[in-house]
Amino acid sequence: MSLITQAMRGLRASGPLRGIPRANVERIATILVLVWAVGFMLWQGAGFTITLTTVFAIWAILAVSLNLVVGFTGLLSVGHIGFFGIGAYTMAILASDASYDQLRTESIPTPDWPFFAALPIGIAIAGLVALGVGVVFNRFRDDIFVLVSFGFAIISFSFFLNLRELTRGAFGIHEIPRPAFGGWVLDGEVEFLAFALVCLALVVLICWLIVTSSFGRVLTAIREDEEAIAVFGYRVTHFKLAVWVLSAMMAGLAGALFASWTSFIDPNSFILLESMLLTAIVILGGLATIWGSLLGALAFVLLEEGMRFLPFLPPEFVGQARQVVLGVLLVVLMLFRPQGLVGRYQL
Amino acid sequence: MSVYSWKTLLTVGIALLLFPLALACGGDDEDEPFRIGVMESATGPGETYGTVAIQAKEMAVEEINAAGGINGRMIELIVEDSKCSAQDAITAYNKLTDVDGVKIILGTSCSGAMLGAAPLAERDGVILFSGLATNPDIAEAGDYIFRTSLNDAQLGVDTGNLLWADGVRTLATISESTDYAEGVRRTTVEQFEQRGGEVVGEERYASDATDFRTSLTKLFSENPDALHIASQSEFAGGTIVKQARELGYEGPIYSEIVPIGTTALEIAGDAATGLKAVITDIDPANEKGQEVLSNFRERYGYITLPWYLGSAYDDVYIAAECLKETGDDQDADGFRDCLYEITWSGAIGDDYSFDERGEVVGLTNVVVEVLPVSERNEDNNGYRVLGPAPGS
Numbered sequence: 189m190s191l192i193t194q195a196m197r198g199l200r201a202s203g204p205l206r207g208i209p210r211a212n213v214e215r216i217a218t219i220l221v222l223v224w225a226v227g228f229m230l231w232q233g234a235g236f237t238i239t240l241t242t243v244f245a246i247w248a249i250l251a252v253s254l255n256l257v258v259g260f261t262g263l264l265s266v267g268h269i270g271f272f273g274i275g276a277y278t279m280a281i282l283a284s285d286a287s288y289d290q291l292r293t294e295s296i297p298t299p300d301w302p303f304f305a306a307l308p309i310g311i312a313i314a315g316l317v318a319l320g321v322g323v324v325f326n327r328f329r330d331d332i333f334v335l336v337s338f339g340f341a342i343i344s345f346s347f348f349l350n351l352r353e354l355t356r357g358a359f360g361i362h363e364i365p366r367p368a369f370g371g372w373v374l375d376g377e378v379e380f381l382a383f384a385l386v387c388l389a390l391v392v393l394i395c396w397l398i399v400t401s402s403f404g405r406v407l408t409a410i411r412e413d414e415e416a417i418a419v420f421g422y423r424v425t426h427f428k429l430a431v432w433v434l435s436a437m438m439a440g441l442a443g444a445l446f447a448s449w450t451s452f453i454d455p456n457s458f459i460l461l462e463s464m465l466l467t468a469i470v471i472l473g474g475l476a477t478i479w480g481s482l483l484g485a486l487a488f489v490l491l492e493e494g495m496r497f498l499p500f501l502p503p504e505f506v507g508q509a510r511q512v513v514l515g516v517l518l519v520v521l522m523l524f525r526p527q528g529l530v531g532r533y534q535l
Numbered sequence: 536m537s538v539y540s541w542k543t544l545l546t547v548g549i550a551l552l553l554f555p556l557a558l559a560c561g562g563d564d565e566d567e568p569f570r571i572g573v574m575e576s577a578t579g580p581g582e583t584y585g586t587v588a589i590q591a592k593e594m595a596v597e598e599i600n601a602a603g604g605i606n607g608r609m610i611e612l613i614v615e616d617s618k619c620s621a622q623d624a625i626t627a628y629n630k631l632t633d634v635d636g637v638k639i640i641l642g643t644s645c646s647g648a649m650l651g652a653a654p655l656a657e658r659d660g661v662i663l664f665s666g667l668a669t670n671p672d673i674a675e676a677g678d679y680i681f682r683t684s685l686n687d688a689q690l691g692v693d694t695g696n697l698l699w700a701d702g703v704r705t706l707a708t709i710s711e712s713t714d715y716a717e718g719v720r721r722t723t724v725e726q727f728e729q730r731g732g733e734v735v736g737e738e739r740y741a742s743d744a745t746d747f748r749t750s751l752t753k754l755f756s757e758n759p760d761a762l763h764i765a766s767q768s769e770f771a772g773g774t775i776v777k778q779a780r781e782l783g784y785e786g787p788i789y790s791e792i793v794p795i796g797t798t799a800l801e802i803a804g805d806a807a808t809g810l811k812a813v814i815t816d817i818d819p820a821n822e823k824g825q826e827v828l829s830n831f832r833e834r835y836g837y838i839t840l841p842w843y844l845g846s847a848y849d850d851v852y853i854a855a856e857c858l859k860e861t862g863d864d865q866d867a868d869g870f871r872d873c874l875y876e877i878t879w880s881g882a883i884g885d886d887y888s889f890d891e892r893g894e895v896v897g898l899t900n901v902v903v904e905v906l907p908v909s910e911r912n913e914d915n916n917g918y919r920v921l922g923p924a925p926g927s
Contacts, residue, residue: 357712357714358713362650454647507577507618508577
């Protein structure tokens, strides 16, 4: 046993979590994050709270959907950002009404579709791409699956950057519209937040229905022992492919929301680092728990944005300090709670 | 039982988490400073420019405050990291406007971040005033969006004209896949072809690329009269120049500012000698500009991207001048009107102003040539100015 492993075990055995039942630790984690969220939002006021809650809603959709694949099925994917980007770019390409005629940069067609016409197309394309790559990815497991999903994230980014006739490449696409019901455009931040929360609630409901169904129990069994479940006659690859596609479609929905919220996207929003952060959120919240993904996304947004208020630092170092503190906190958490805030399983 | 009961932990945790609420209480409204938001890339791909911009702005604010402020009121900068991304620019923007209540924001360093925050600023009537963002799309971003940085489109036009004027008739280009580099390449090629030139090869590379030999070999097989480089990172710019010469290419090389940055020239060494670039540069005869560079070097111990440094510095003084006129840091409309009317002389040039799209007018690009290694020093930044960019 290595010295580091011994030290970590020692820390856990003698640390502040010793002697506290697991249920209580989860309760503490939940209450702390919620109190933190409420306190932070009371402190910062309504405007910034709306922004942060919108960011939370989008990340939470991504985290809950990724947990279906990573937590419930045991496929550690770091390529989810690709489906997020596909949803975002489909929305941007179909719904943007920007005029590029007077600019001397890349010009693309702008069909100017309404949000709700572009949304199902974005979700469907994310699902179709997932189906295509999923057929190939189904051949891989464990470490190799991580690598191929890594490759998918890289390829997606490369498409967003280089398919200039569709995506405008590095210039990005702007003037992506907000959702509209007839003549009622959700251009207010509160209205958009409400819409994003409705989408999140739908995704949570769908995920809950999946994981509590017999289909979900098969997924859990696949995670525990793929060969054993196959012996009972279950076609494992079909189950894995189905959950992979469903998860990708939810990520596509998050992407469409993201594009509409920011009104401008470029490839920098879909880099591999974002995918890594997303996987970290899922692990931070806890594998195979929907509530954990929500809590993980909330904790992440609070950590990331709360660091903006770090006092006593020269302005040019605040940005770097945020990243260092965030990284250290994640490492510390993984040291003491490798199963995440409310998770039951470790990777 | 453990000495740490879960209730104890919970109580301590809640107390710690609510501690910031206590910090927020209190405060005196009298003699409050003018509050100006700053959004720059303190981290991410634009960190080099963002850090220089933050430091230049801090230096300018300290000078103004040391001289008594604006009619006795000090300036306070509230700096946020926009990370060179649209999403982070939006959260930074909302933090500045909703939490800090600022109506005037200086930034951003990156065009993507600027284009992300610009629609919000336009909707809310908040000033977004950048010294570094160069994407041509920003010109159409709105009535509250201004910049002292020159539009990439002009840079491309000037480069295309220079190539033609130098007798180049066939051109090979290599460019980084970023909005800035792509914009420069595209407008350069467009102008060059409009003058009658022919592009015989185009190569692009990702921002993390380190070896360009294959692309360069392919380009040189077309025997171009010249090579044009458009790069976002100094490492890539310097490495391309070095590898081009290592491959035996002896023709002329043209670029924008990045491949002649301090780091790029260190990487390229003598391979960069004779390289011509179209850049915005602080005029050696501009006393204010030289003073700013000298003060910056004394304060921070380095100089990089001098023109952008000066641009960020000037933005603070222009903001101070408009705040002197409006007397209210919440009066974004008054500030906007002031910017439309102002004519300014500062570190980056004399008598420049803003047109109806918020674009700076009165500043021009210059052509520079990189000096041999033995002649490069801190004062000349490694190059000499040949003169203003040729017109069409």
